[in-house]
Amino acid sequence: MKKQKSKKVHLMTGNEAVGEAAVRAGCGLYAGYPITPQNELTAFMSKRMTEKGRAFIQSESELAAISMVFGASVAGVRTMTSSSSPGISLKQEGISYLAGCKLPAVIVNVMRGGPGLGNIAPSQADYFQATKGGGHGDYRMIVLAPSSAQESMDFTISSFDLADKYRMPVMVLTDGMLGQMMEPVRLPVMQQPSSANQKPWALTGAKGRNPRFIKSLFLKPGELEGFNKLLQRTYKEIEKKEVRYEALGCSRAELIVVAYGSASRIARASVKDLRKNKKHIGLFRPITLWPFPEKVLKRLTKKAKKVLVVEMSSGQMLEDVRLAVGDDSKISFYGRMGGGIPAKEEIDKEILKCLR
Amino acid sequence: MPKVEKIFSKPKGLQDAPTHYCSGCGHGTIHRLVAEAVDELGIRERIIGIAPVGCAVLAYDYWNFDVTEAAHGRPPAVATGIKRVRPDNIVFTYQGDGDLAAIGTAEIVHAANRGENITVIFVNNGTYGMTGGQMAPTTLIGQKTATSILGRDLVRDGYPLKISEMLAVLDGVKYLERTAVHTPADVLKTKRAIKKAFKNQIEKKGFSMVEVLSMCPTYTGRSINGSIKWIKERVSKDYPLGVLKDATK
Numbered sequence: 001m002k003k004q005k006s007k008k009v010h011l012m013t014g015n016e017a018v019g020e021a022a023v024r025a026g027c028g029l030y031a032g033y034p035i036t037p038q039n040e041l042t043a044f045m046s047k048r049m050t051e052k053g054r055a056f057i058q059s060e061s062e063l064a065a066i067s068m069v070f071g072a073s074v075a076g077v078r079t080m081t082s083s084s085s086p087g088i089s090l091k092q093e094g095i096s097y098l099a100g101c102k103l104p105a106v107i108v109n110v111m112r113g114g115p116g117l118g119n120i121a122p123s124q125a126d127y128f129q130a131t132k133g134g135g136h137g138d139y140r141m142i143v144l145a146p147s148s149a150q151e152s153m154d155f156t157i158s159s160f161d162l163a164d165k166y167r168m169p170v171m172v173l174t175d176g177m178l179g180q181m182m183e184p185v186r187l188p189v190m191q192q193p194s195s196a197n198q199k200p201w202a203l204t205g206a207k208g209r210n211p212r213f214i215k216s217l218f219l220k221p222g223e224l225e226g227f228n229k230l231l232q233r234t235y236k237e238i239e240k241k242e243v244r245y246e247a248l249g250c251s252r253a254e255l256i257v258v259a260y261g262s263a264s265r266i267a268r269a270s271v272k273d274l275r276k277n278k279k280h281i282g283l284f285r286p287i288t289l290w291p292f293p294e295k296v297l298k299r300l301t302k303k304a305k306k307v308l309v310v311e312m313s314s315g316q317m318l319e320d321v322r323l324a325v326g327d328d329s330k331i332s333f334y335g336r337m338g339g340g341i342p343a344k345e346e347i348d349k350e351i352l353k354c355l356r
Numbered sequence: 357m358p359k360v361e362k363i364f365s366k367p368k369g370l371q372d373a374p375t376h377y378c379s380g381c382g383h384g385t386i387h388r389l390v391a392e393a394v395d396e397l398g399i400r401e402r403i404i405g406i407a408p409v410g411c412a413v414l415a416y417d418y419w420n421f422d423v424t425e426a427a428h429g430r431p432p433a434v435a436t437g438i439k440r441v442r443p444d445n446i447v448f449t450y451q452g453d454g455d456l457a458a459i460g461t462a463e464i465v466h467a468a469n470r471g472e473n474i475t476v477i478f479v480n481n482g483t484y485g486m487t488g489g490q491m492a493p494t495t496l497i498g499q500k501t502a503t504s505i506l507g508r509d510l511v512r513d514g515y516p517l518k519i520s521e522m523l524a525v526l527d528g529v530k531y532l533e534r535t536a537v538h539t540p541a542d543v544l545k546t547k548r549a550i551k552k553a554f555k556n557q558i559e560k561k562g563f564s565m566v567e568v569l570s571m572c573p574t575y576t577g578r579s580i581n582g583s584i585k586w587i588k589e590r591v592s593k594d595y596p597l598g599v600l601k602d603a604t605k
Contacts, residue, residue, distance in 0.1 A: 211421050
């Protein structure tokens with residue numbers, strides 16, 4: 001069997017890791033618009049996609065970028081766009097259409113502080129937008145949250161696979177810290193766009209077959225509800241099969257810290273440090289933010305006395321944790337907003353407060 | 357026995373479907389002209405169409421080749437995505453005036469300016485037919501619509517947008533013609549223009565667009581004959597017919 005990863009280690013930013021992963025996943029078209037803190041990704045793609053003879057377009061707008069991605073997906077080609085928070089808001093139209101037309105695509109959000117123009121510092125304030133809709137209509141999007149450059153690479157590859165498997169948009173949710181921080185990364189094998197997938201629904205020209213139509217418009221009575229039911233069946237299947245998480249020392253923990261992405265890196269340092277003092281603390285890190293690892297978190301937190309949620313937001317994932325745990329009296333929250341990053345010492349303090 | 361020859365039939369590019377368009381609407385004719393051009397150029401098995409949001413959103417119910425929908429105004433960006441990954445396919449957008457000249461202004465300008473090797477069929481009927489006859493960017497001064505009940509007012513609403521004239525100055529645009537479908541002669545001219553716009557793409561000559569002035573009797577509040585007269589006497593005066601640019605020679 002072919003080795004999945006090279007032995008050689010490369011030093012690259014999270015943004016570049018996402019880009020290289022897309023190239024290696026056989027992405028045939030990338031479209032993007034400049035916005036900080038994801039610019040390295042667009043610049044990287046302009047070089048790498050061109051080297052590989054694939055399509056790179058710097059679009060006139062975020063709307064156009066997601067629509068170009070829509071077009072490439074219609075044509076059956078793996079495709080990706082990326083942006084940061086304000087730009088992702090603009091892409092919601094296209095994301096809803098991708099969901100409504102059952103089209104695979106990968107969307108990367110390198111989150112920054114908001115609302116509005118906000119700032120360009122790392123943030124996790126787009127959790128609601130990513131996991132609860134964002135665009136119009138009853139749809140879901142698989143959301144993968146990496147916490148390192150290596151995961152940025154690995155999860156981007158997974159995103160292309162999941163998007164194709166379920167014919168839907170998939171989001172890689174990182175932030176300005178993960179995107180711009182350099183770390184060692186091992187590269188996965190290179191896939192060619194043509195071998196990526198044969199898609200029997202794609203528009204390729206009706207040669208020797210009946211014409212195909214891609215649409216999200218269903219006007220006949222009951223037709224749209226039927227289509228929505230079909231989508232919901234897919235989402236139920238994903239909730240069953242695709243939940244991903246990391247649980248560190250949770251089974252006998254008195255306190256479980258729940259955090260994802262950048263916040264989980266800092267929380268991990270606190271948890272590891274305080275465990276040295278014989279404190280029974282666990283770390284639970286959701287990797288798929290949708291589907292949220294609800295069942296496993298419910299089970300793991302049953303015996304724990306306390307649950308501490310740490311986010312770089314006012315408490316967005318907190319709502320999913322509350323639903324999973326089902327006992328608000330156990331739950332504490334620590335959040336930083338507007339691009340603020342919690343220091344390890346701040347989390348240490350919150351953990352010790354919970355254990356008192 | 358006299359020799360019998362069939363000289364007129366439904367193009368292969370059209371499905372057998374009852375029309376949803378109103379009486380006197382130009383869309384049916386223009387759909388057919390696209391299908392005839394597709395047949396004559398032998399590209400039915402490699403063409404991919406992009407339907408707009410608007411009256412022609414259901415174009416895929418009529419054409420007998422691959423068609424995708426697009427969000428309102430985005431067909432040129434969707435066409436760009438398709439054409440860049442499938443350069444051997446023939447890709448075209450079919451858009452109304454609201455789609456192309458209002459909500460999708462940025463997309464058409466930049467697709468044209470990039471010189472995308474695509475074909476654009478722009479149907480200008482001066483109103484938003486699908487949503488109930490609101491004022492369009494192309495609505496004439498004084499023209500009454502659902503959102504300009506006293507007539508389009510220059511001070512309040514601004515001038516009719518001459519998007520084709522705007523696009524013609526772009527270096528990326530290789531062919532741009534304005535035609536109409538209110539008389540048989542104009543229908544034939546439109547057919548020739550559409551065919552040329554597709555042929556340009558086949559020959560990799562670059563961005564080609566045909567603006568077709570079309571009738572909307574329902575929302576211009578006119579009879580079918582009145583609508584034909586309206587195009588002849590008013591619309592084609594403000595939007596003169598003819599080749600606006602041909603850089604393909």
